[in-house]
Structures are given as structure tokens and as C-alpha cells.
Amino acid sequence: MADSPLPLALLCALKPRLPDMLRILRRFVTAESPSLDNAAANRCCSIIAKEWRKLGVNVERIAQKHRGDHLRVTYTADKSRPAGQLLVLGHYDTVYESGTLARMPFRISGGKAYGPGIFDMKAGIVQALFALKALQQVKLRPRKRVVFLWTSDEEIGSESSRRLIETEARRSDAVFVLEPSFGPRGLLKTARKGVGAAELFVQGRASHAGLAPEEGVNAIHELAAQLTRIELWNDARRGVSINADIVQGGTRTNVIAERARAVLDLRAVRPSDMRRVERRLRALRPVHKGAKLQVTGGFDRPPLERKICAALFARAKFLAKQMNLPLGECTAGGGSDGSFTGALGIPTLDGLGAVGDGAHSDHEYVFIHTMPARAALLAALLASS
Numbered sequence: 001m002a003d004s005p006l007p008l009a010l011l012c013a014l015k016p017r018l019p020d021m022l023r024i025l026r027r028f029v030t031a032e033s034p035s036l037d038n039a040a041a042n043r044c045c046s047i048i049a050k051e052w053r054k055l056g057v058n059v060e061r062i063a064q065k066h067r068g069d070h071l072r073v074t075y076t077a078d079k080s081r082p083a084g085q086l087l088v089l090g091h092y093d094t095v096y097e098s099g100t101l102a103r104m105p106f107r108i109s110g111g112k113a114y115g116p117g118i119f120d121m122k123a124g125i126v127q128a129l130f131a132l133k134a135l136q137q138v139k140l141r142p143r144k145r146v147v148f149l150w151t152s153d154e155e156i157g158s159e160s161s162r163r164l165i166e167t168e169a170r171r172s173d174a175v176f177v178l179e180p181s182f183g184p185r186g187l188l189k190t191a192r193k194g195v196g197a198a199e200l201f202v203q204g205r206a207s208h209a210g211l212a213p214e215e216g217v218n219a220i221h222e223l224a225a226q227l228t229r230i231e232l233w234n235d236a237r238r239g240v241s242i243n244a245d246i247v248q249g250g251t252r253t254n255v256i257a258e259r260a261r262a263v264l265d266l267r268a269v270r271p272s273d274m275r276r277v278e279r280r281l282r283a284l285r286p287v288h289k290g291a292k293l294q295v296t297g298g299f300d301r302p303p304l305e306r307k308i309c310a311a312l313f314a315r316a317k318f319l320a321k322q323m324n325l326p327l328g329e330c331t332a333g334g335g336s337d338g339s340f341t342g343a344l345g346i347p348t349l350d351g352l353g354a355v356g357d358g359a360h361s362d363h364e365y366v367f368i369h370t371m372p373a374r375a376a377l378l379a380a381l382l383a384s385s
Ligand SMILES: [Zn+2]
Pocket: 091, 120, 121, 154, 179, 180
């Protein structure tokens, strides 16, 4: 099937649908869905569910108490016996608070569509919706059951959705993640760094800085010494980065600081480097006599390793070529839910979503003319898997 001009047929079906795609994109973006606002998120969830129901697929709403509901859409073209499962994964929550639309409304200008969460990743959900529509239109029947999972808490660590994601992934032969692609050329993300956070807490001893400095133990000096040491662990070549993103300490001038803390952002490409950074953090000992040092935390999102994606990427590239679409790849510094599925050893291809830029910023946008081709690529992947 992969040898036929299938992607082109899908692209031809999808190109005239761009106005419809934009109409639904507007609908999704104007339903604000911050991860932490359940009522708003659930309204958005209903709007997304409604569009999928129109396709005659099975739409289940998985109710959540503390977050917006998750949405599981199941499509079985060959009702008798699907030969496995494919998972299409994404999230509908955004990092923008309710009311953000007032200052960054949905708008289309100069070939770009703007709005909160449009790139990360509501346009991706629209592309998936139209990918399925196109398959139905050209009467292509994926041999496998296709499960689309739209979750509500990716932007805050996927606590309520992780088990669901992992359960569906284990049943699947491949996972396609509709997170945004990278850069104006829309690179797919074939590797992602593992991500974590650690906290260093230093307990020193307060004392008068002028009268009795020798009786104090300066927690800030101790913390600074530790951070200077930790900074040297950064290794750009191996993709290891450790950054102190928050520091706090001390009370006032004249008083030797009794306490100080730092929160570190941890990133690494290889699991072995993740473990190494964690070991080194645990092995830290105070430099200043009398100081106490406590280290907590570590990596919590596994890396997505390239070998997990390689075969899927090769196929995506092959299919894209048939639409005259050059397709590149990159390593992303951030994690996604694809990191969870990849860590289970399930072939995972990430960054299949929108082409655009400005995720998590006030100029977030997508290139609208790329949407039909990206939808066609996903449809071709589903049909040929
Ligand atoms: Zn995202």
C-alpha cells in the first residue's frame, strides 16, 4: 500500500478542505482550555468531542475529578477483526489562562493563524480529525484499530492521564504524537531529552555578620559553591543540561544567611546520563564546615530515544516524498507524552502536528497552508501501518 500514490490522493482530498479546517480550528481555539481550569477545559472537551462524533466513531469521555476529562476516540474500519492498534496522541489543554483570548484573539493574517494553544496543539487535533475524514472520503480502511487520545493535562506533567496513555500505548503497534513540529520546515521530533527537577536545600547557621562572623555558617555561600560545581556537569555535546532556575536564601543584610535553596532544571538525552546526574546529585557533600545539604528530586520524564522512532520516521519521509514534501527531523529539548510511550519501547513518532512557532508565547501561530499536507501525512501513516 505504501508504494501507491496514496499520500497524493489524500492530499487532493484534503486541500479543498482547508476552509473547513480553519472553521473548526477557530472553534477549538476560541474554547479556552487551561490545564488548571476544569470547567473551561471540559467545555473545550465537549466541543472537540462533538466534531469527532460527526464522523460516526466511538467517542468516550473519561471523566476526571481534578482535571478536564480525557477523550478517547476509537475508529475501527474493519469491524470484524482489526489486526492491532495504532495510537494517535495529543492534548487539548494549553498554558494560557482563561481570558487570554481578549489580548490574543483567534485571527488569520499573512498565511498564519494565531491564538492561544493553536500551535501547541489544537491545530494538531484538527489535522487528525481531517486525516480521518480523508480516509473515510477516499474509502481507505486502516487494517488496525485507531485510537485517538486527547488529554487535558500534558502541560502540567500528565499526572491524571499518564496511566491511560501507557495502557493504550501497550496495546498499540505504533504511536503518532500530534505535538507541534519544529521550525518553519516542520521537523519531526525523533528524539526528546529526558526532563526532571531537583532541589538543593542548605541549612547553615545565622550569626551577626559584623560581631560574630566566625559563629555563622553561610548557607548562600555553601549553595553558591555547590552550584559552581554543578554547572560544570553541563555537557552540550552529550545533550546534558543542568540549570538553576530558582534560588532563594537569606533574610537581611548584617545576618549571615541561615538557609538557601535552589531548584534545578535537569535534561539529558541518554538514560545513562540521567542516572549519572542523579548519582552525582546524591553524592554532593557540604563544602563549608557546619553546613547541611539536602538534595531531593530527579528525572521524571524519560527521554525519547531515536532508535524508537527511526523506522516510523523513515516511512513518514517516504510517504511525504510522494507529496513532494521534504521531511526532516530534530532532537527536542522538552519532553512530551510521547516520551512515556517511547520509554515503553513502543515505536513513537512525535512532532507530527502543526507547522508554526511561538508555543507558550503571545505570538503563537500556525502556517495554515501546511495543514492539509500534514493531515495527509498522518492519514497515509495510519493507512499504511
Ligand atoms: Zn504540547
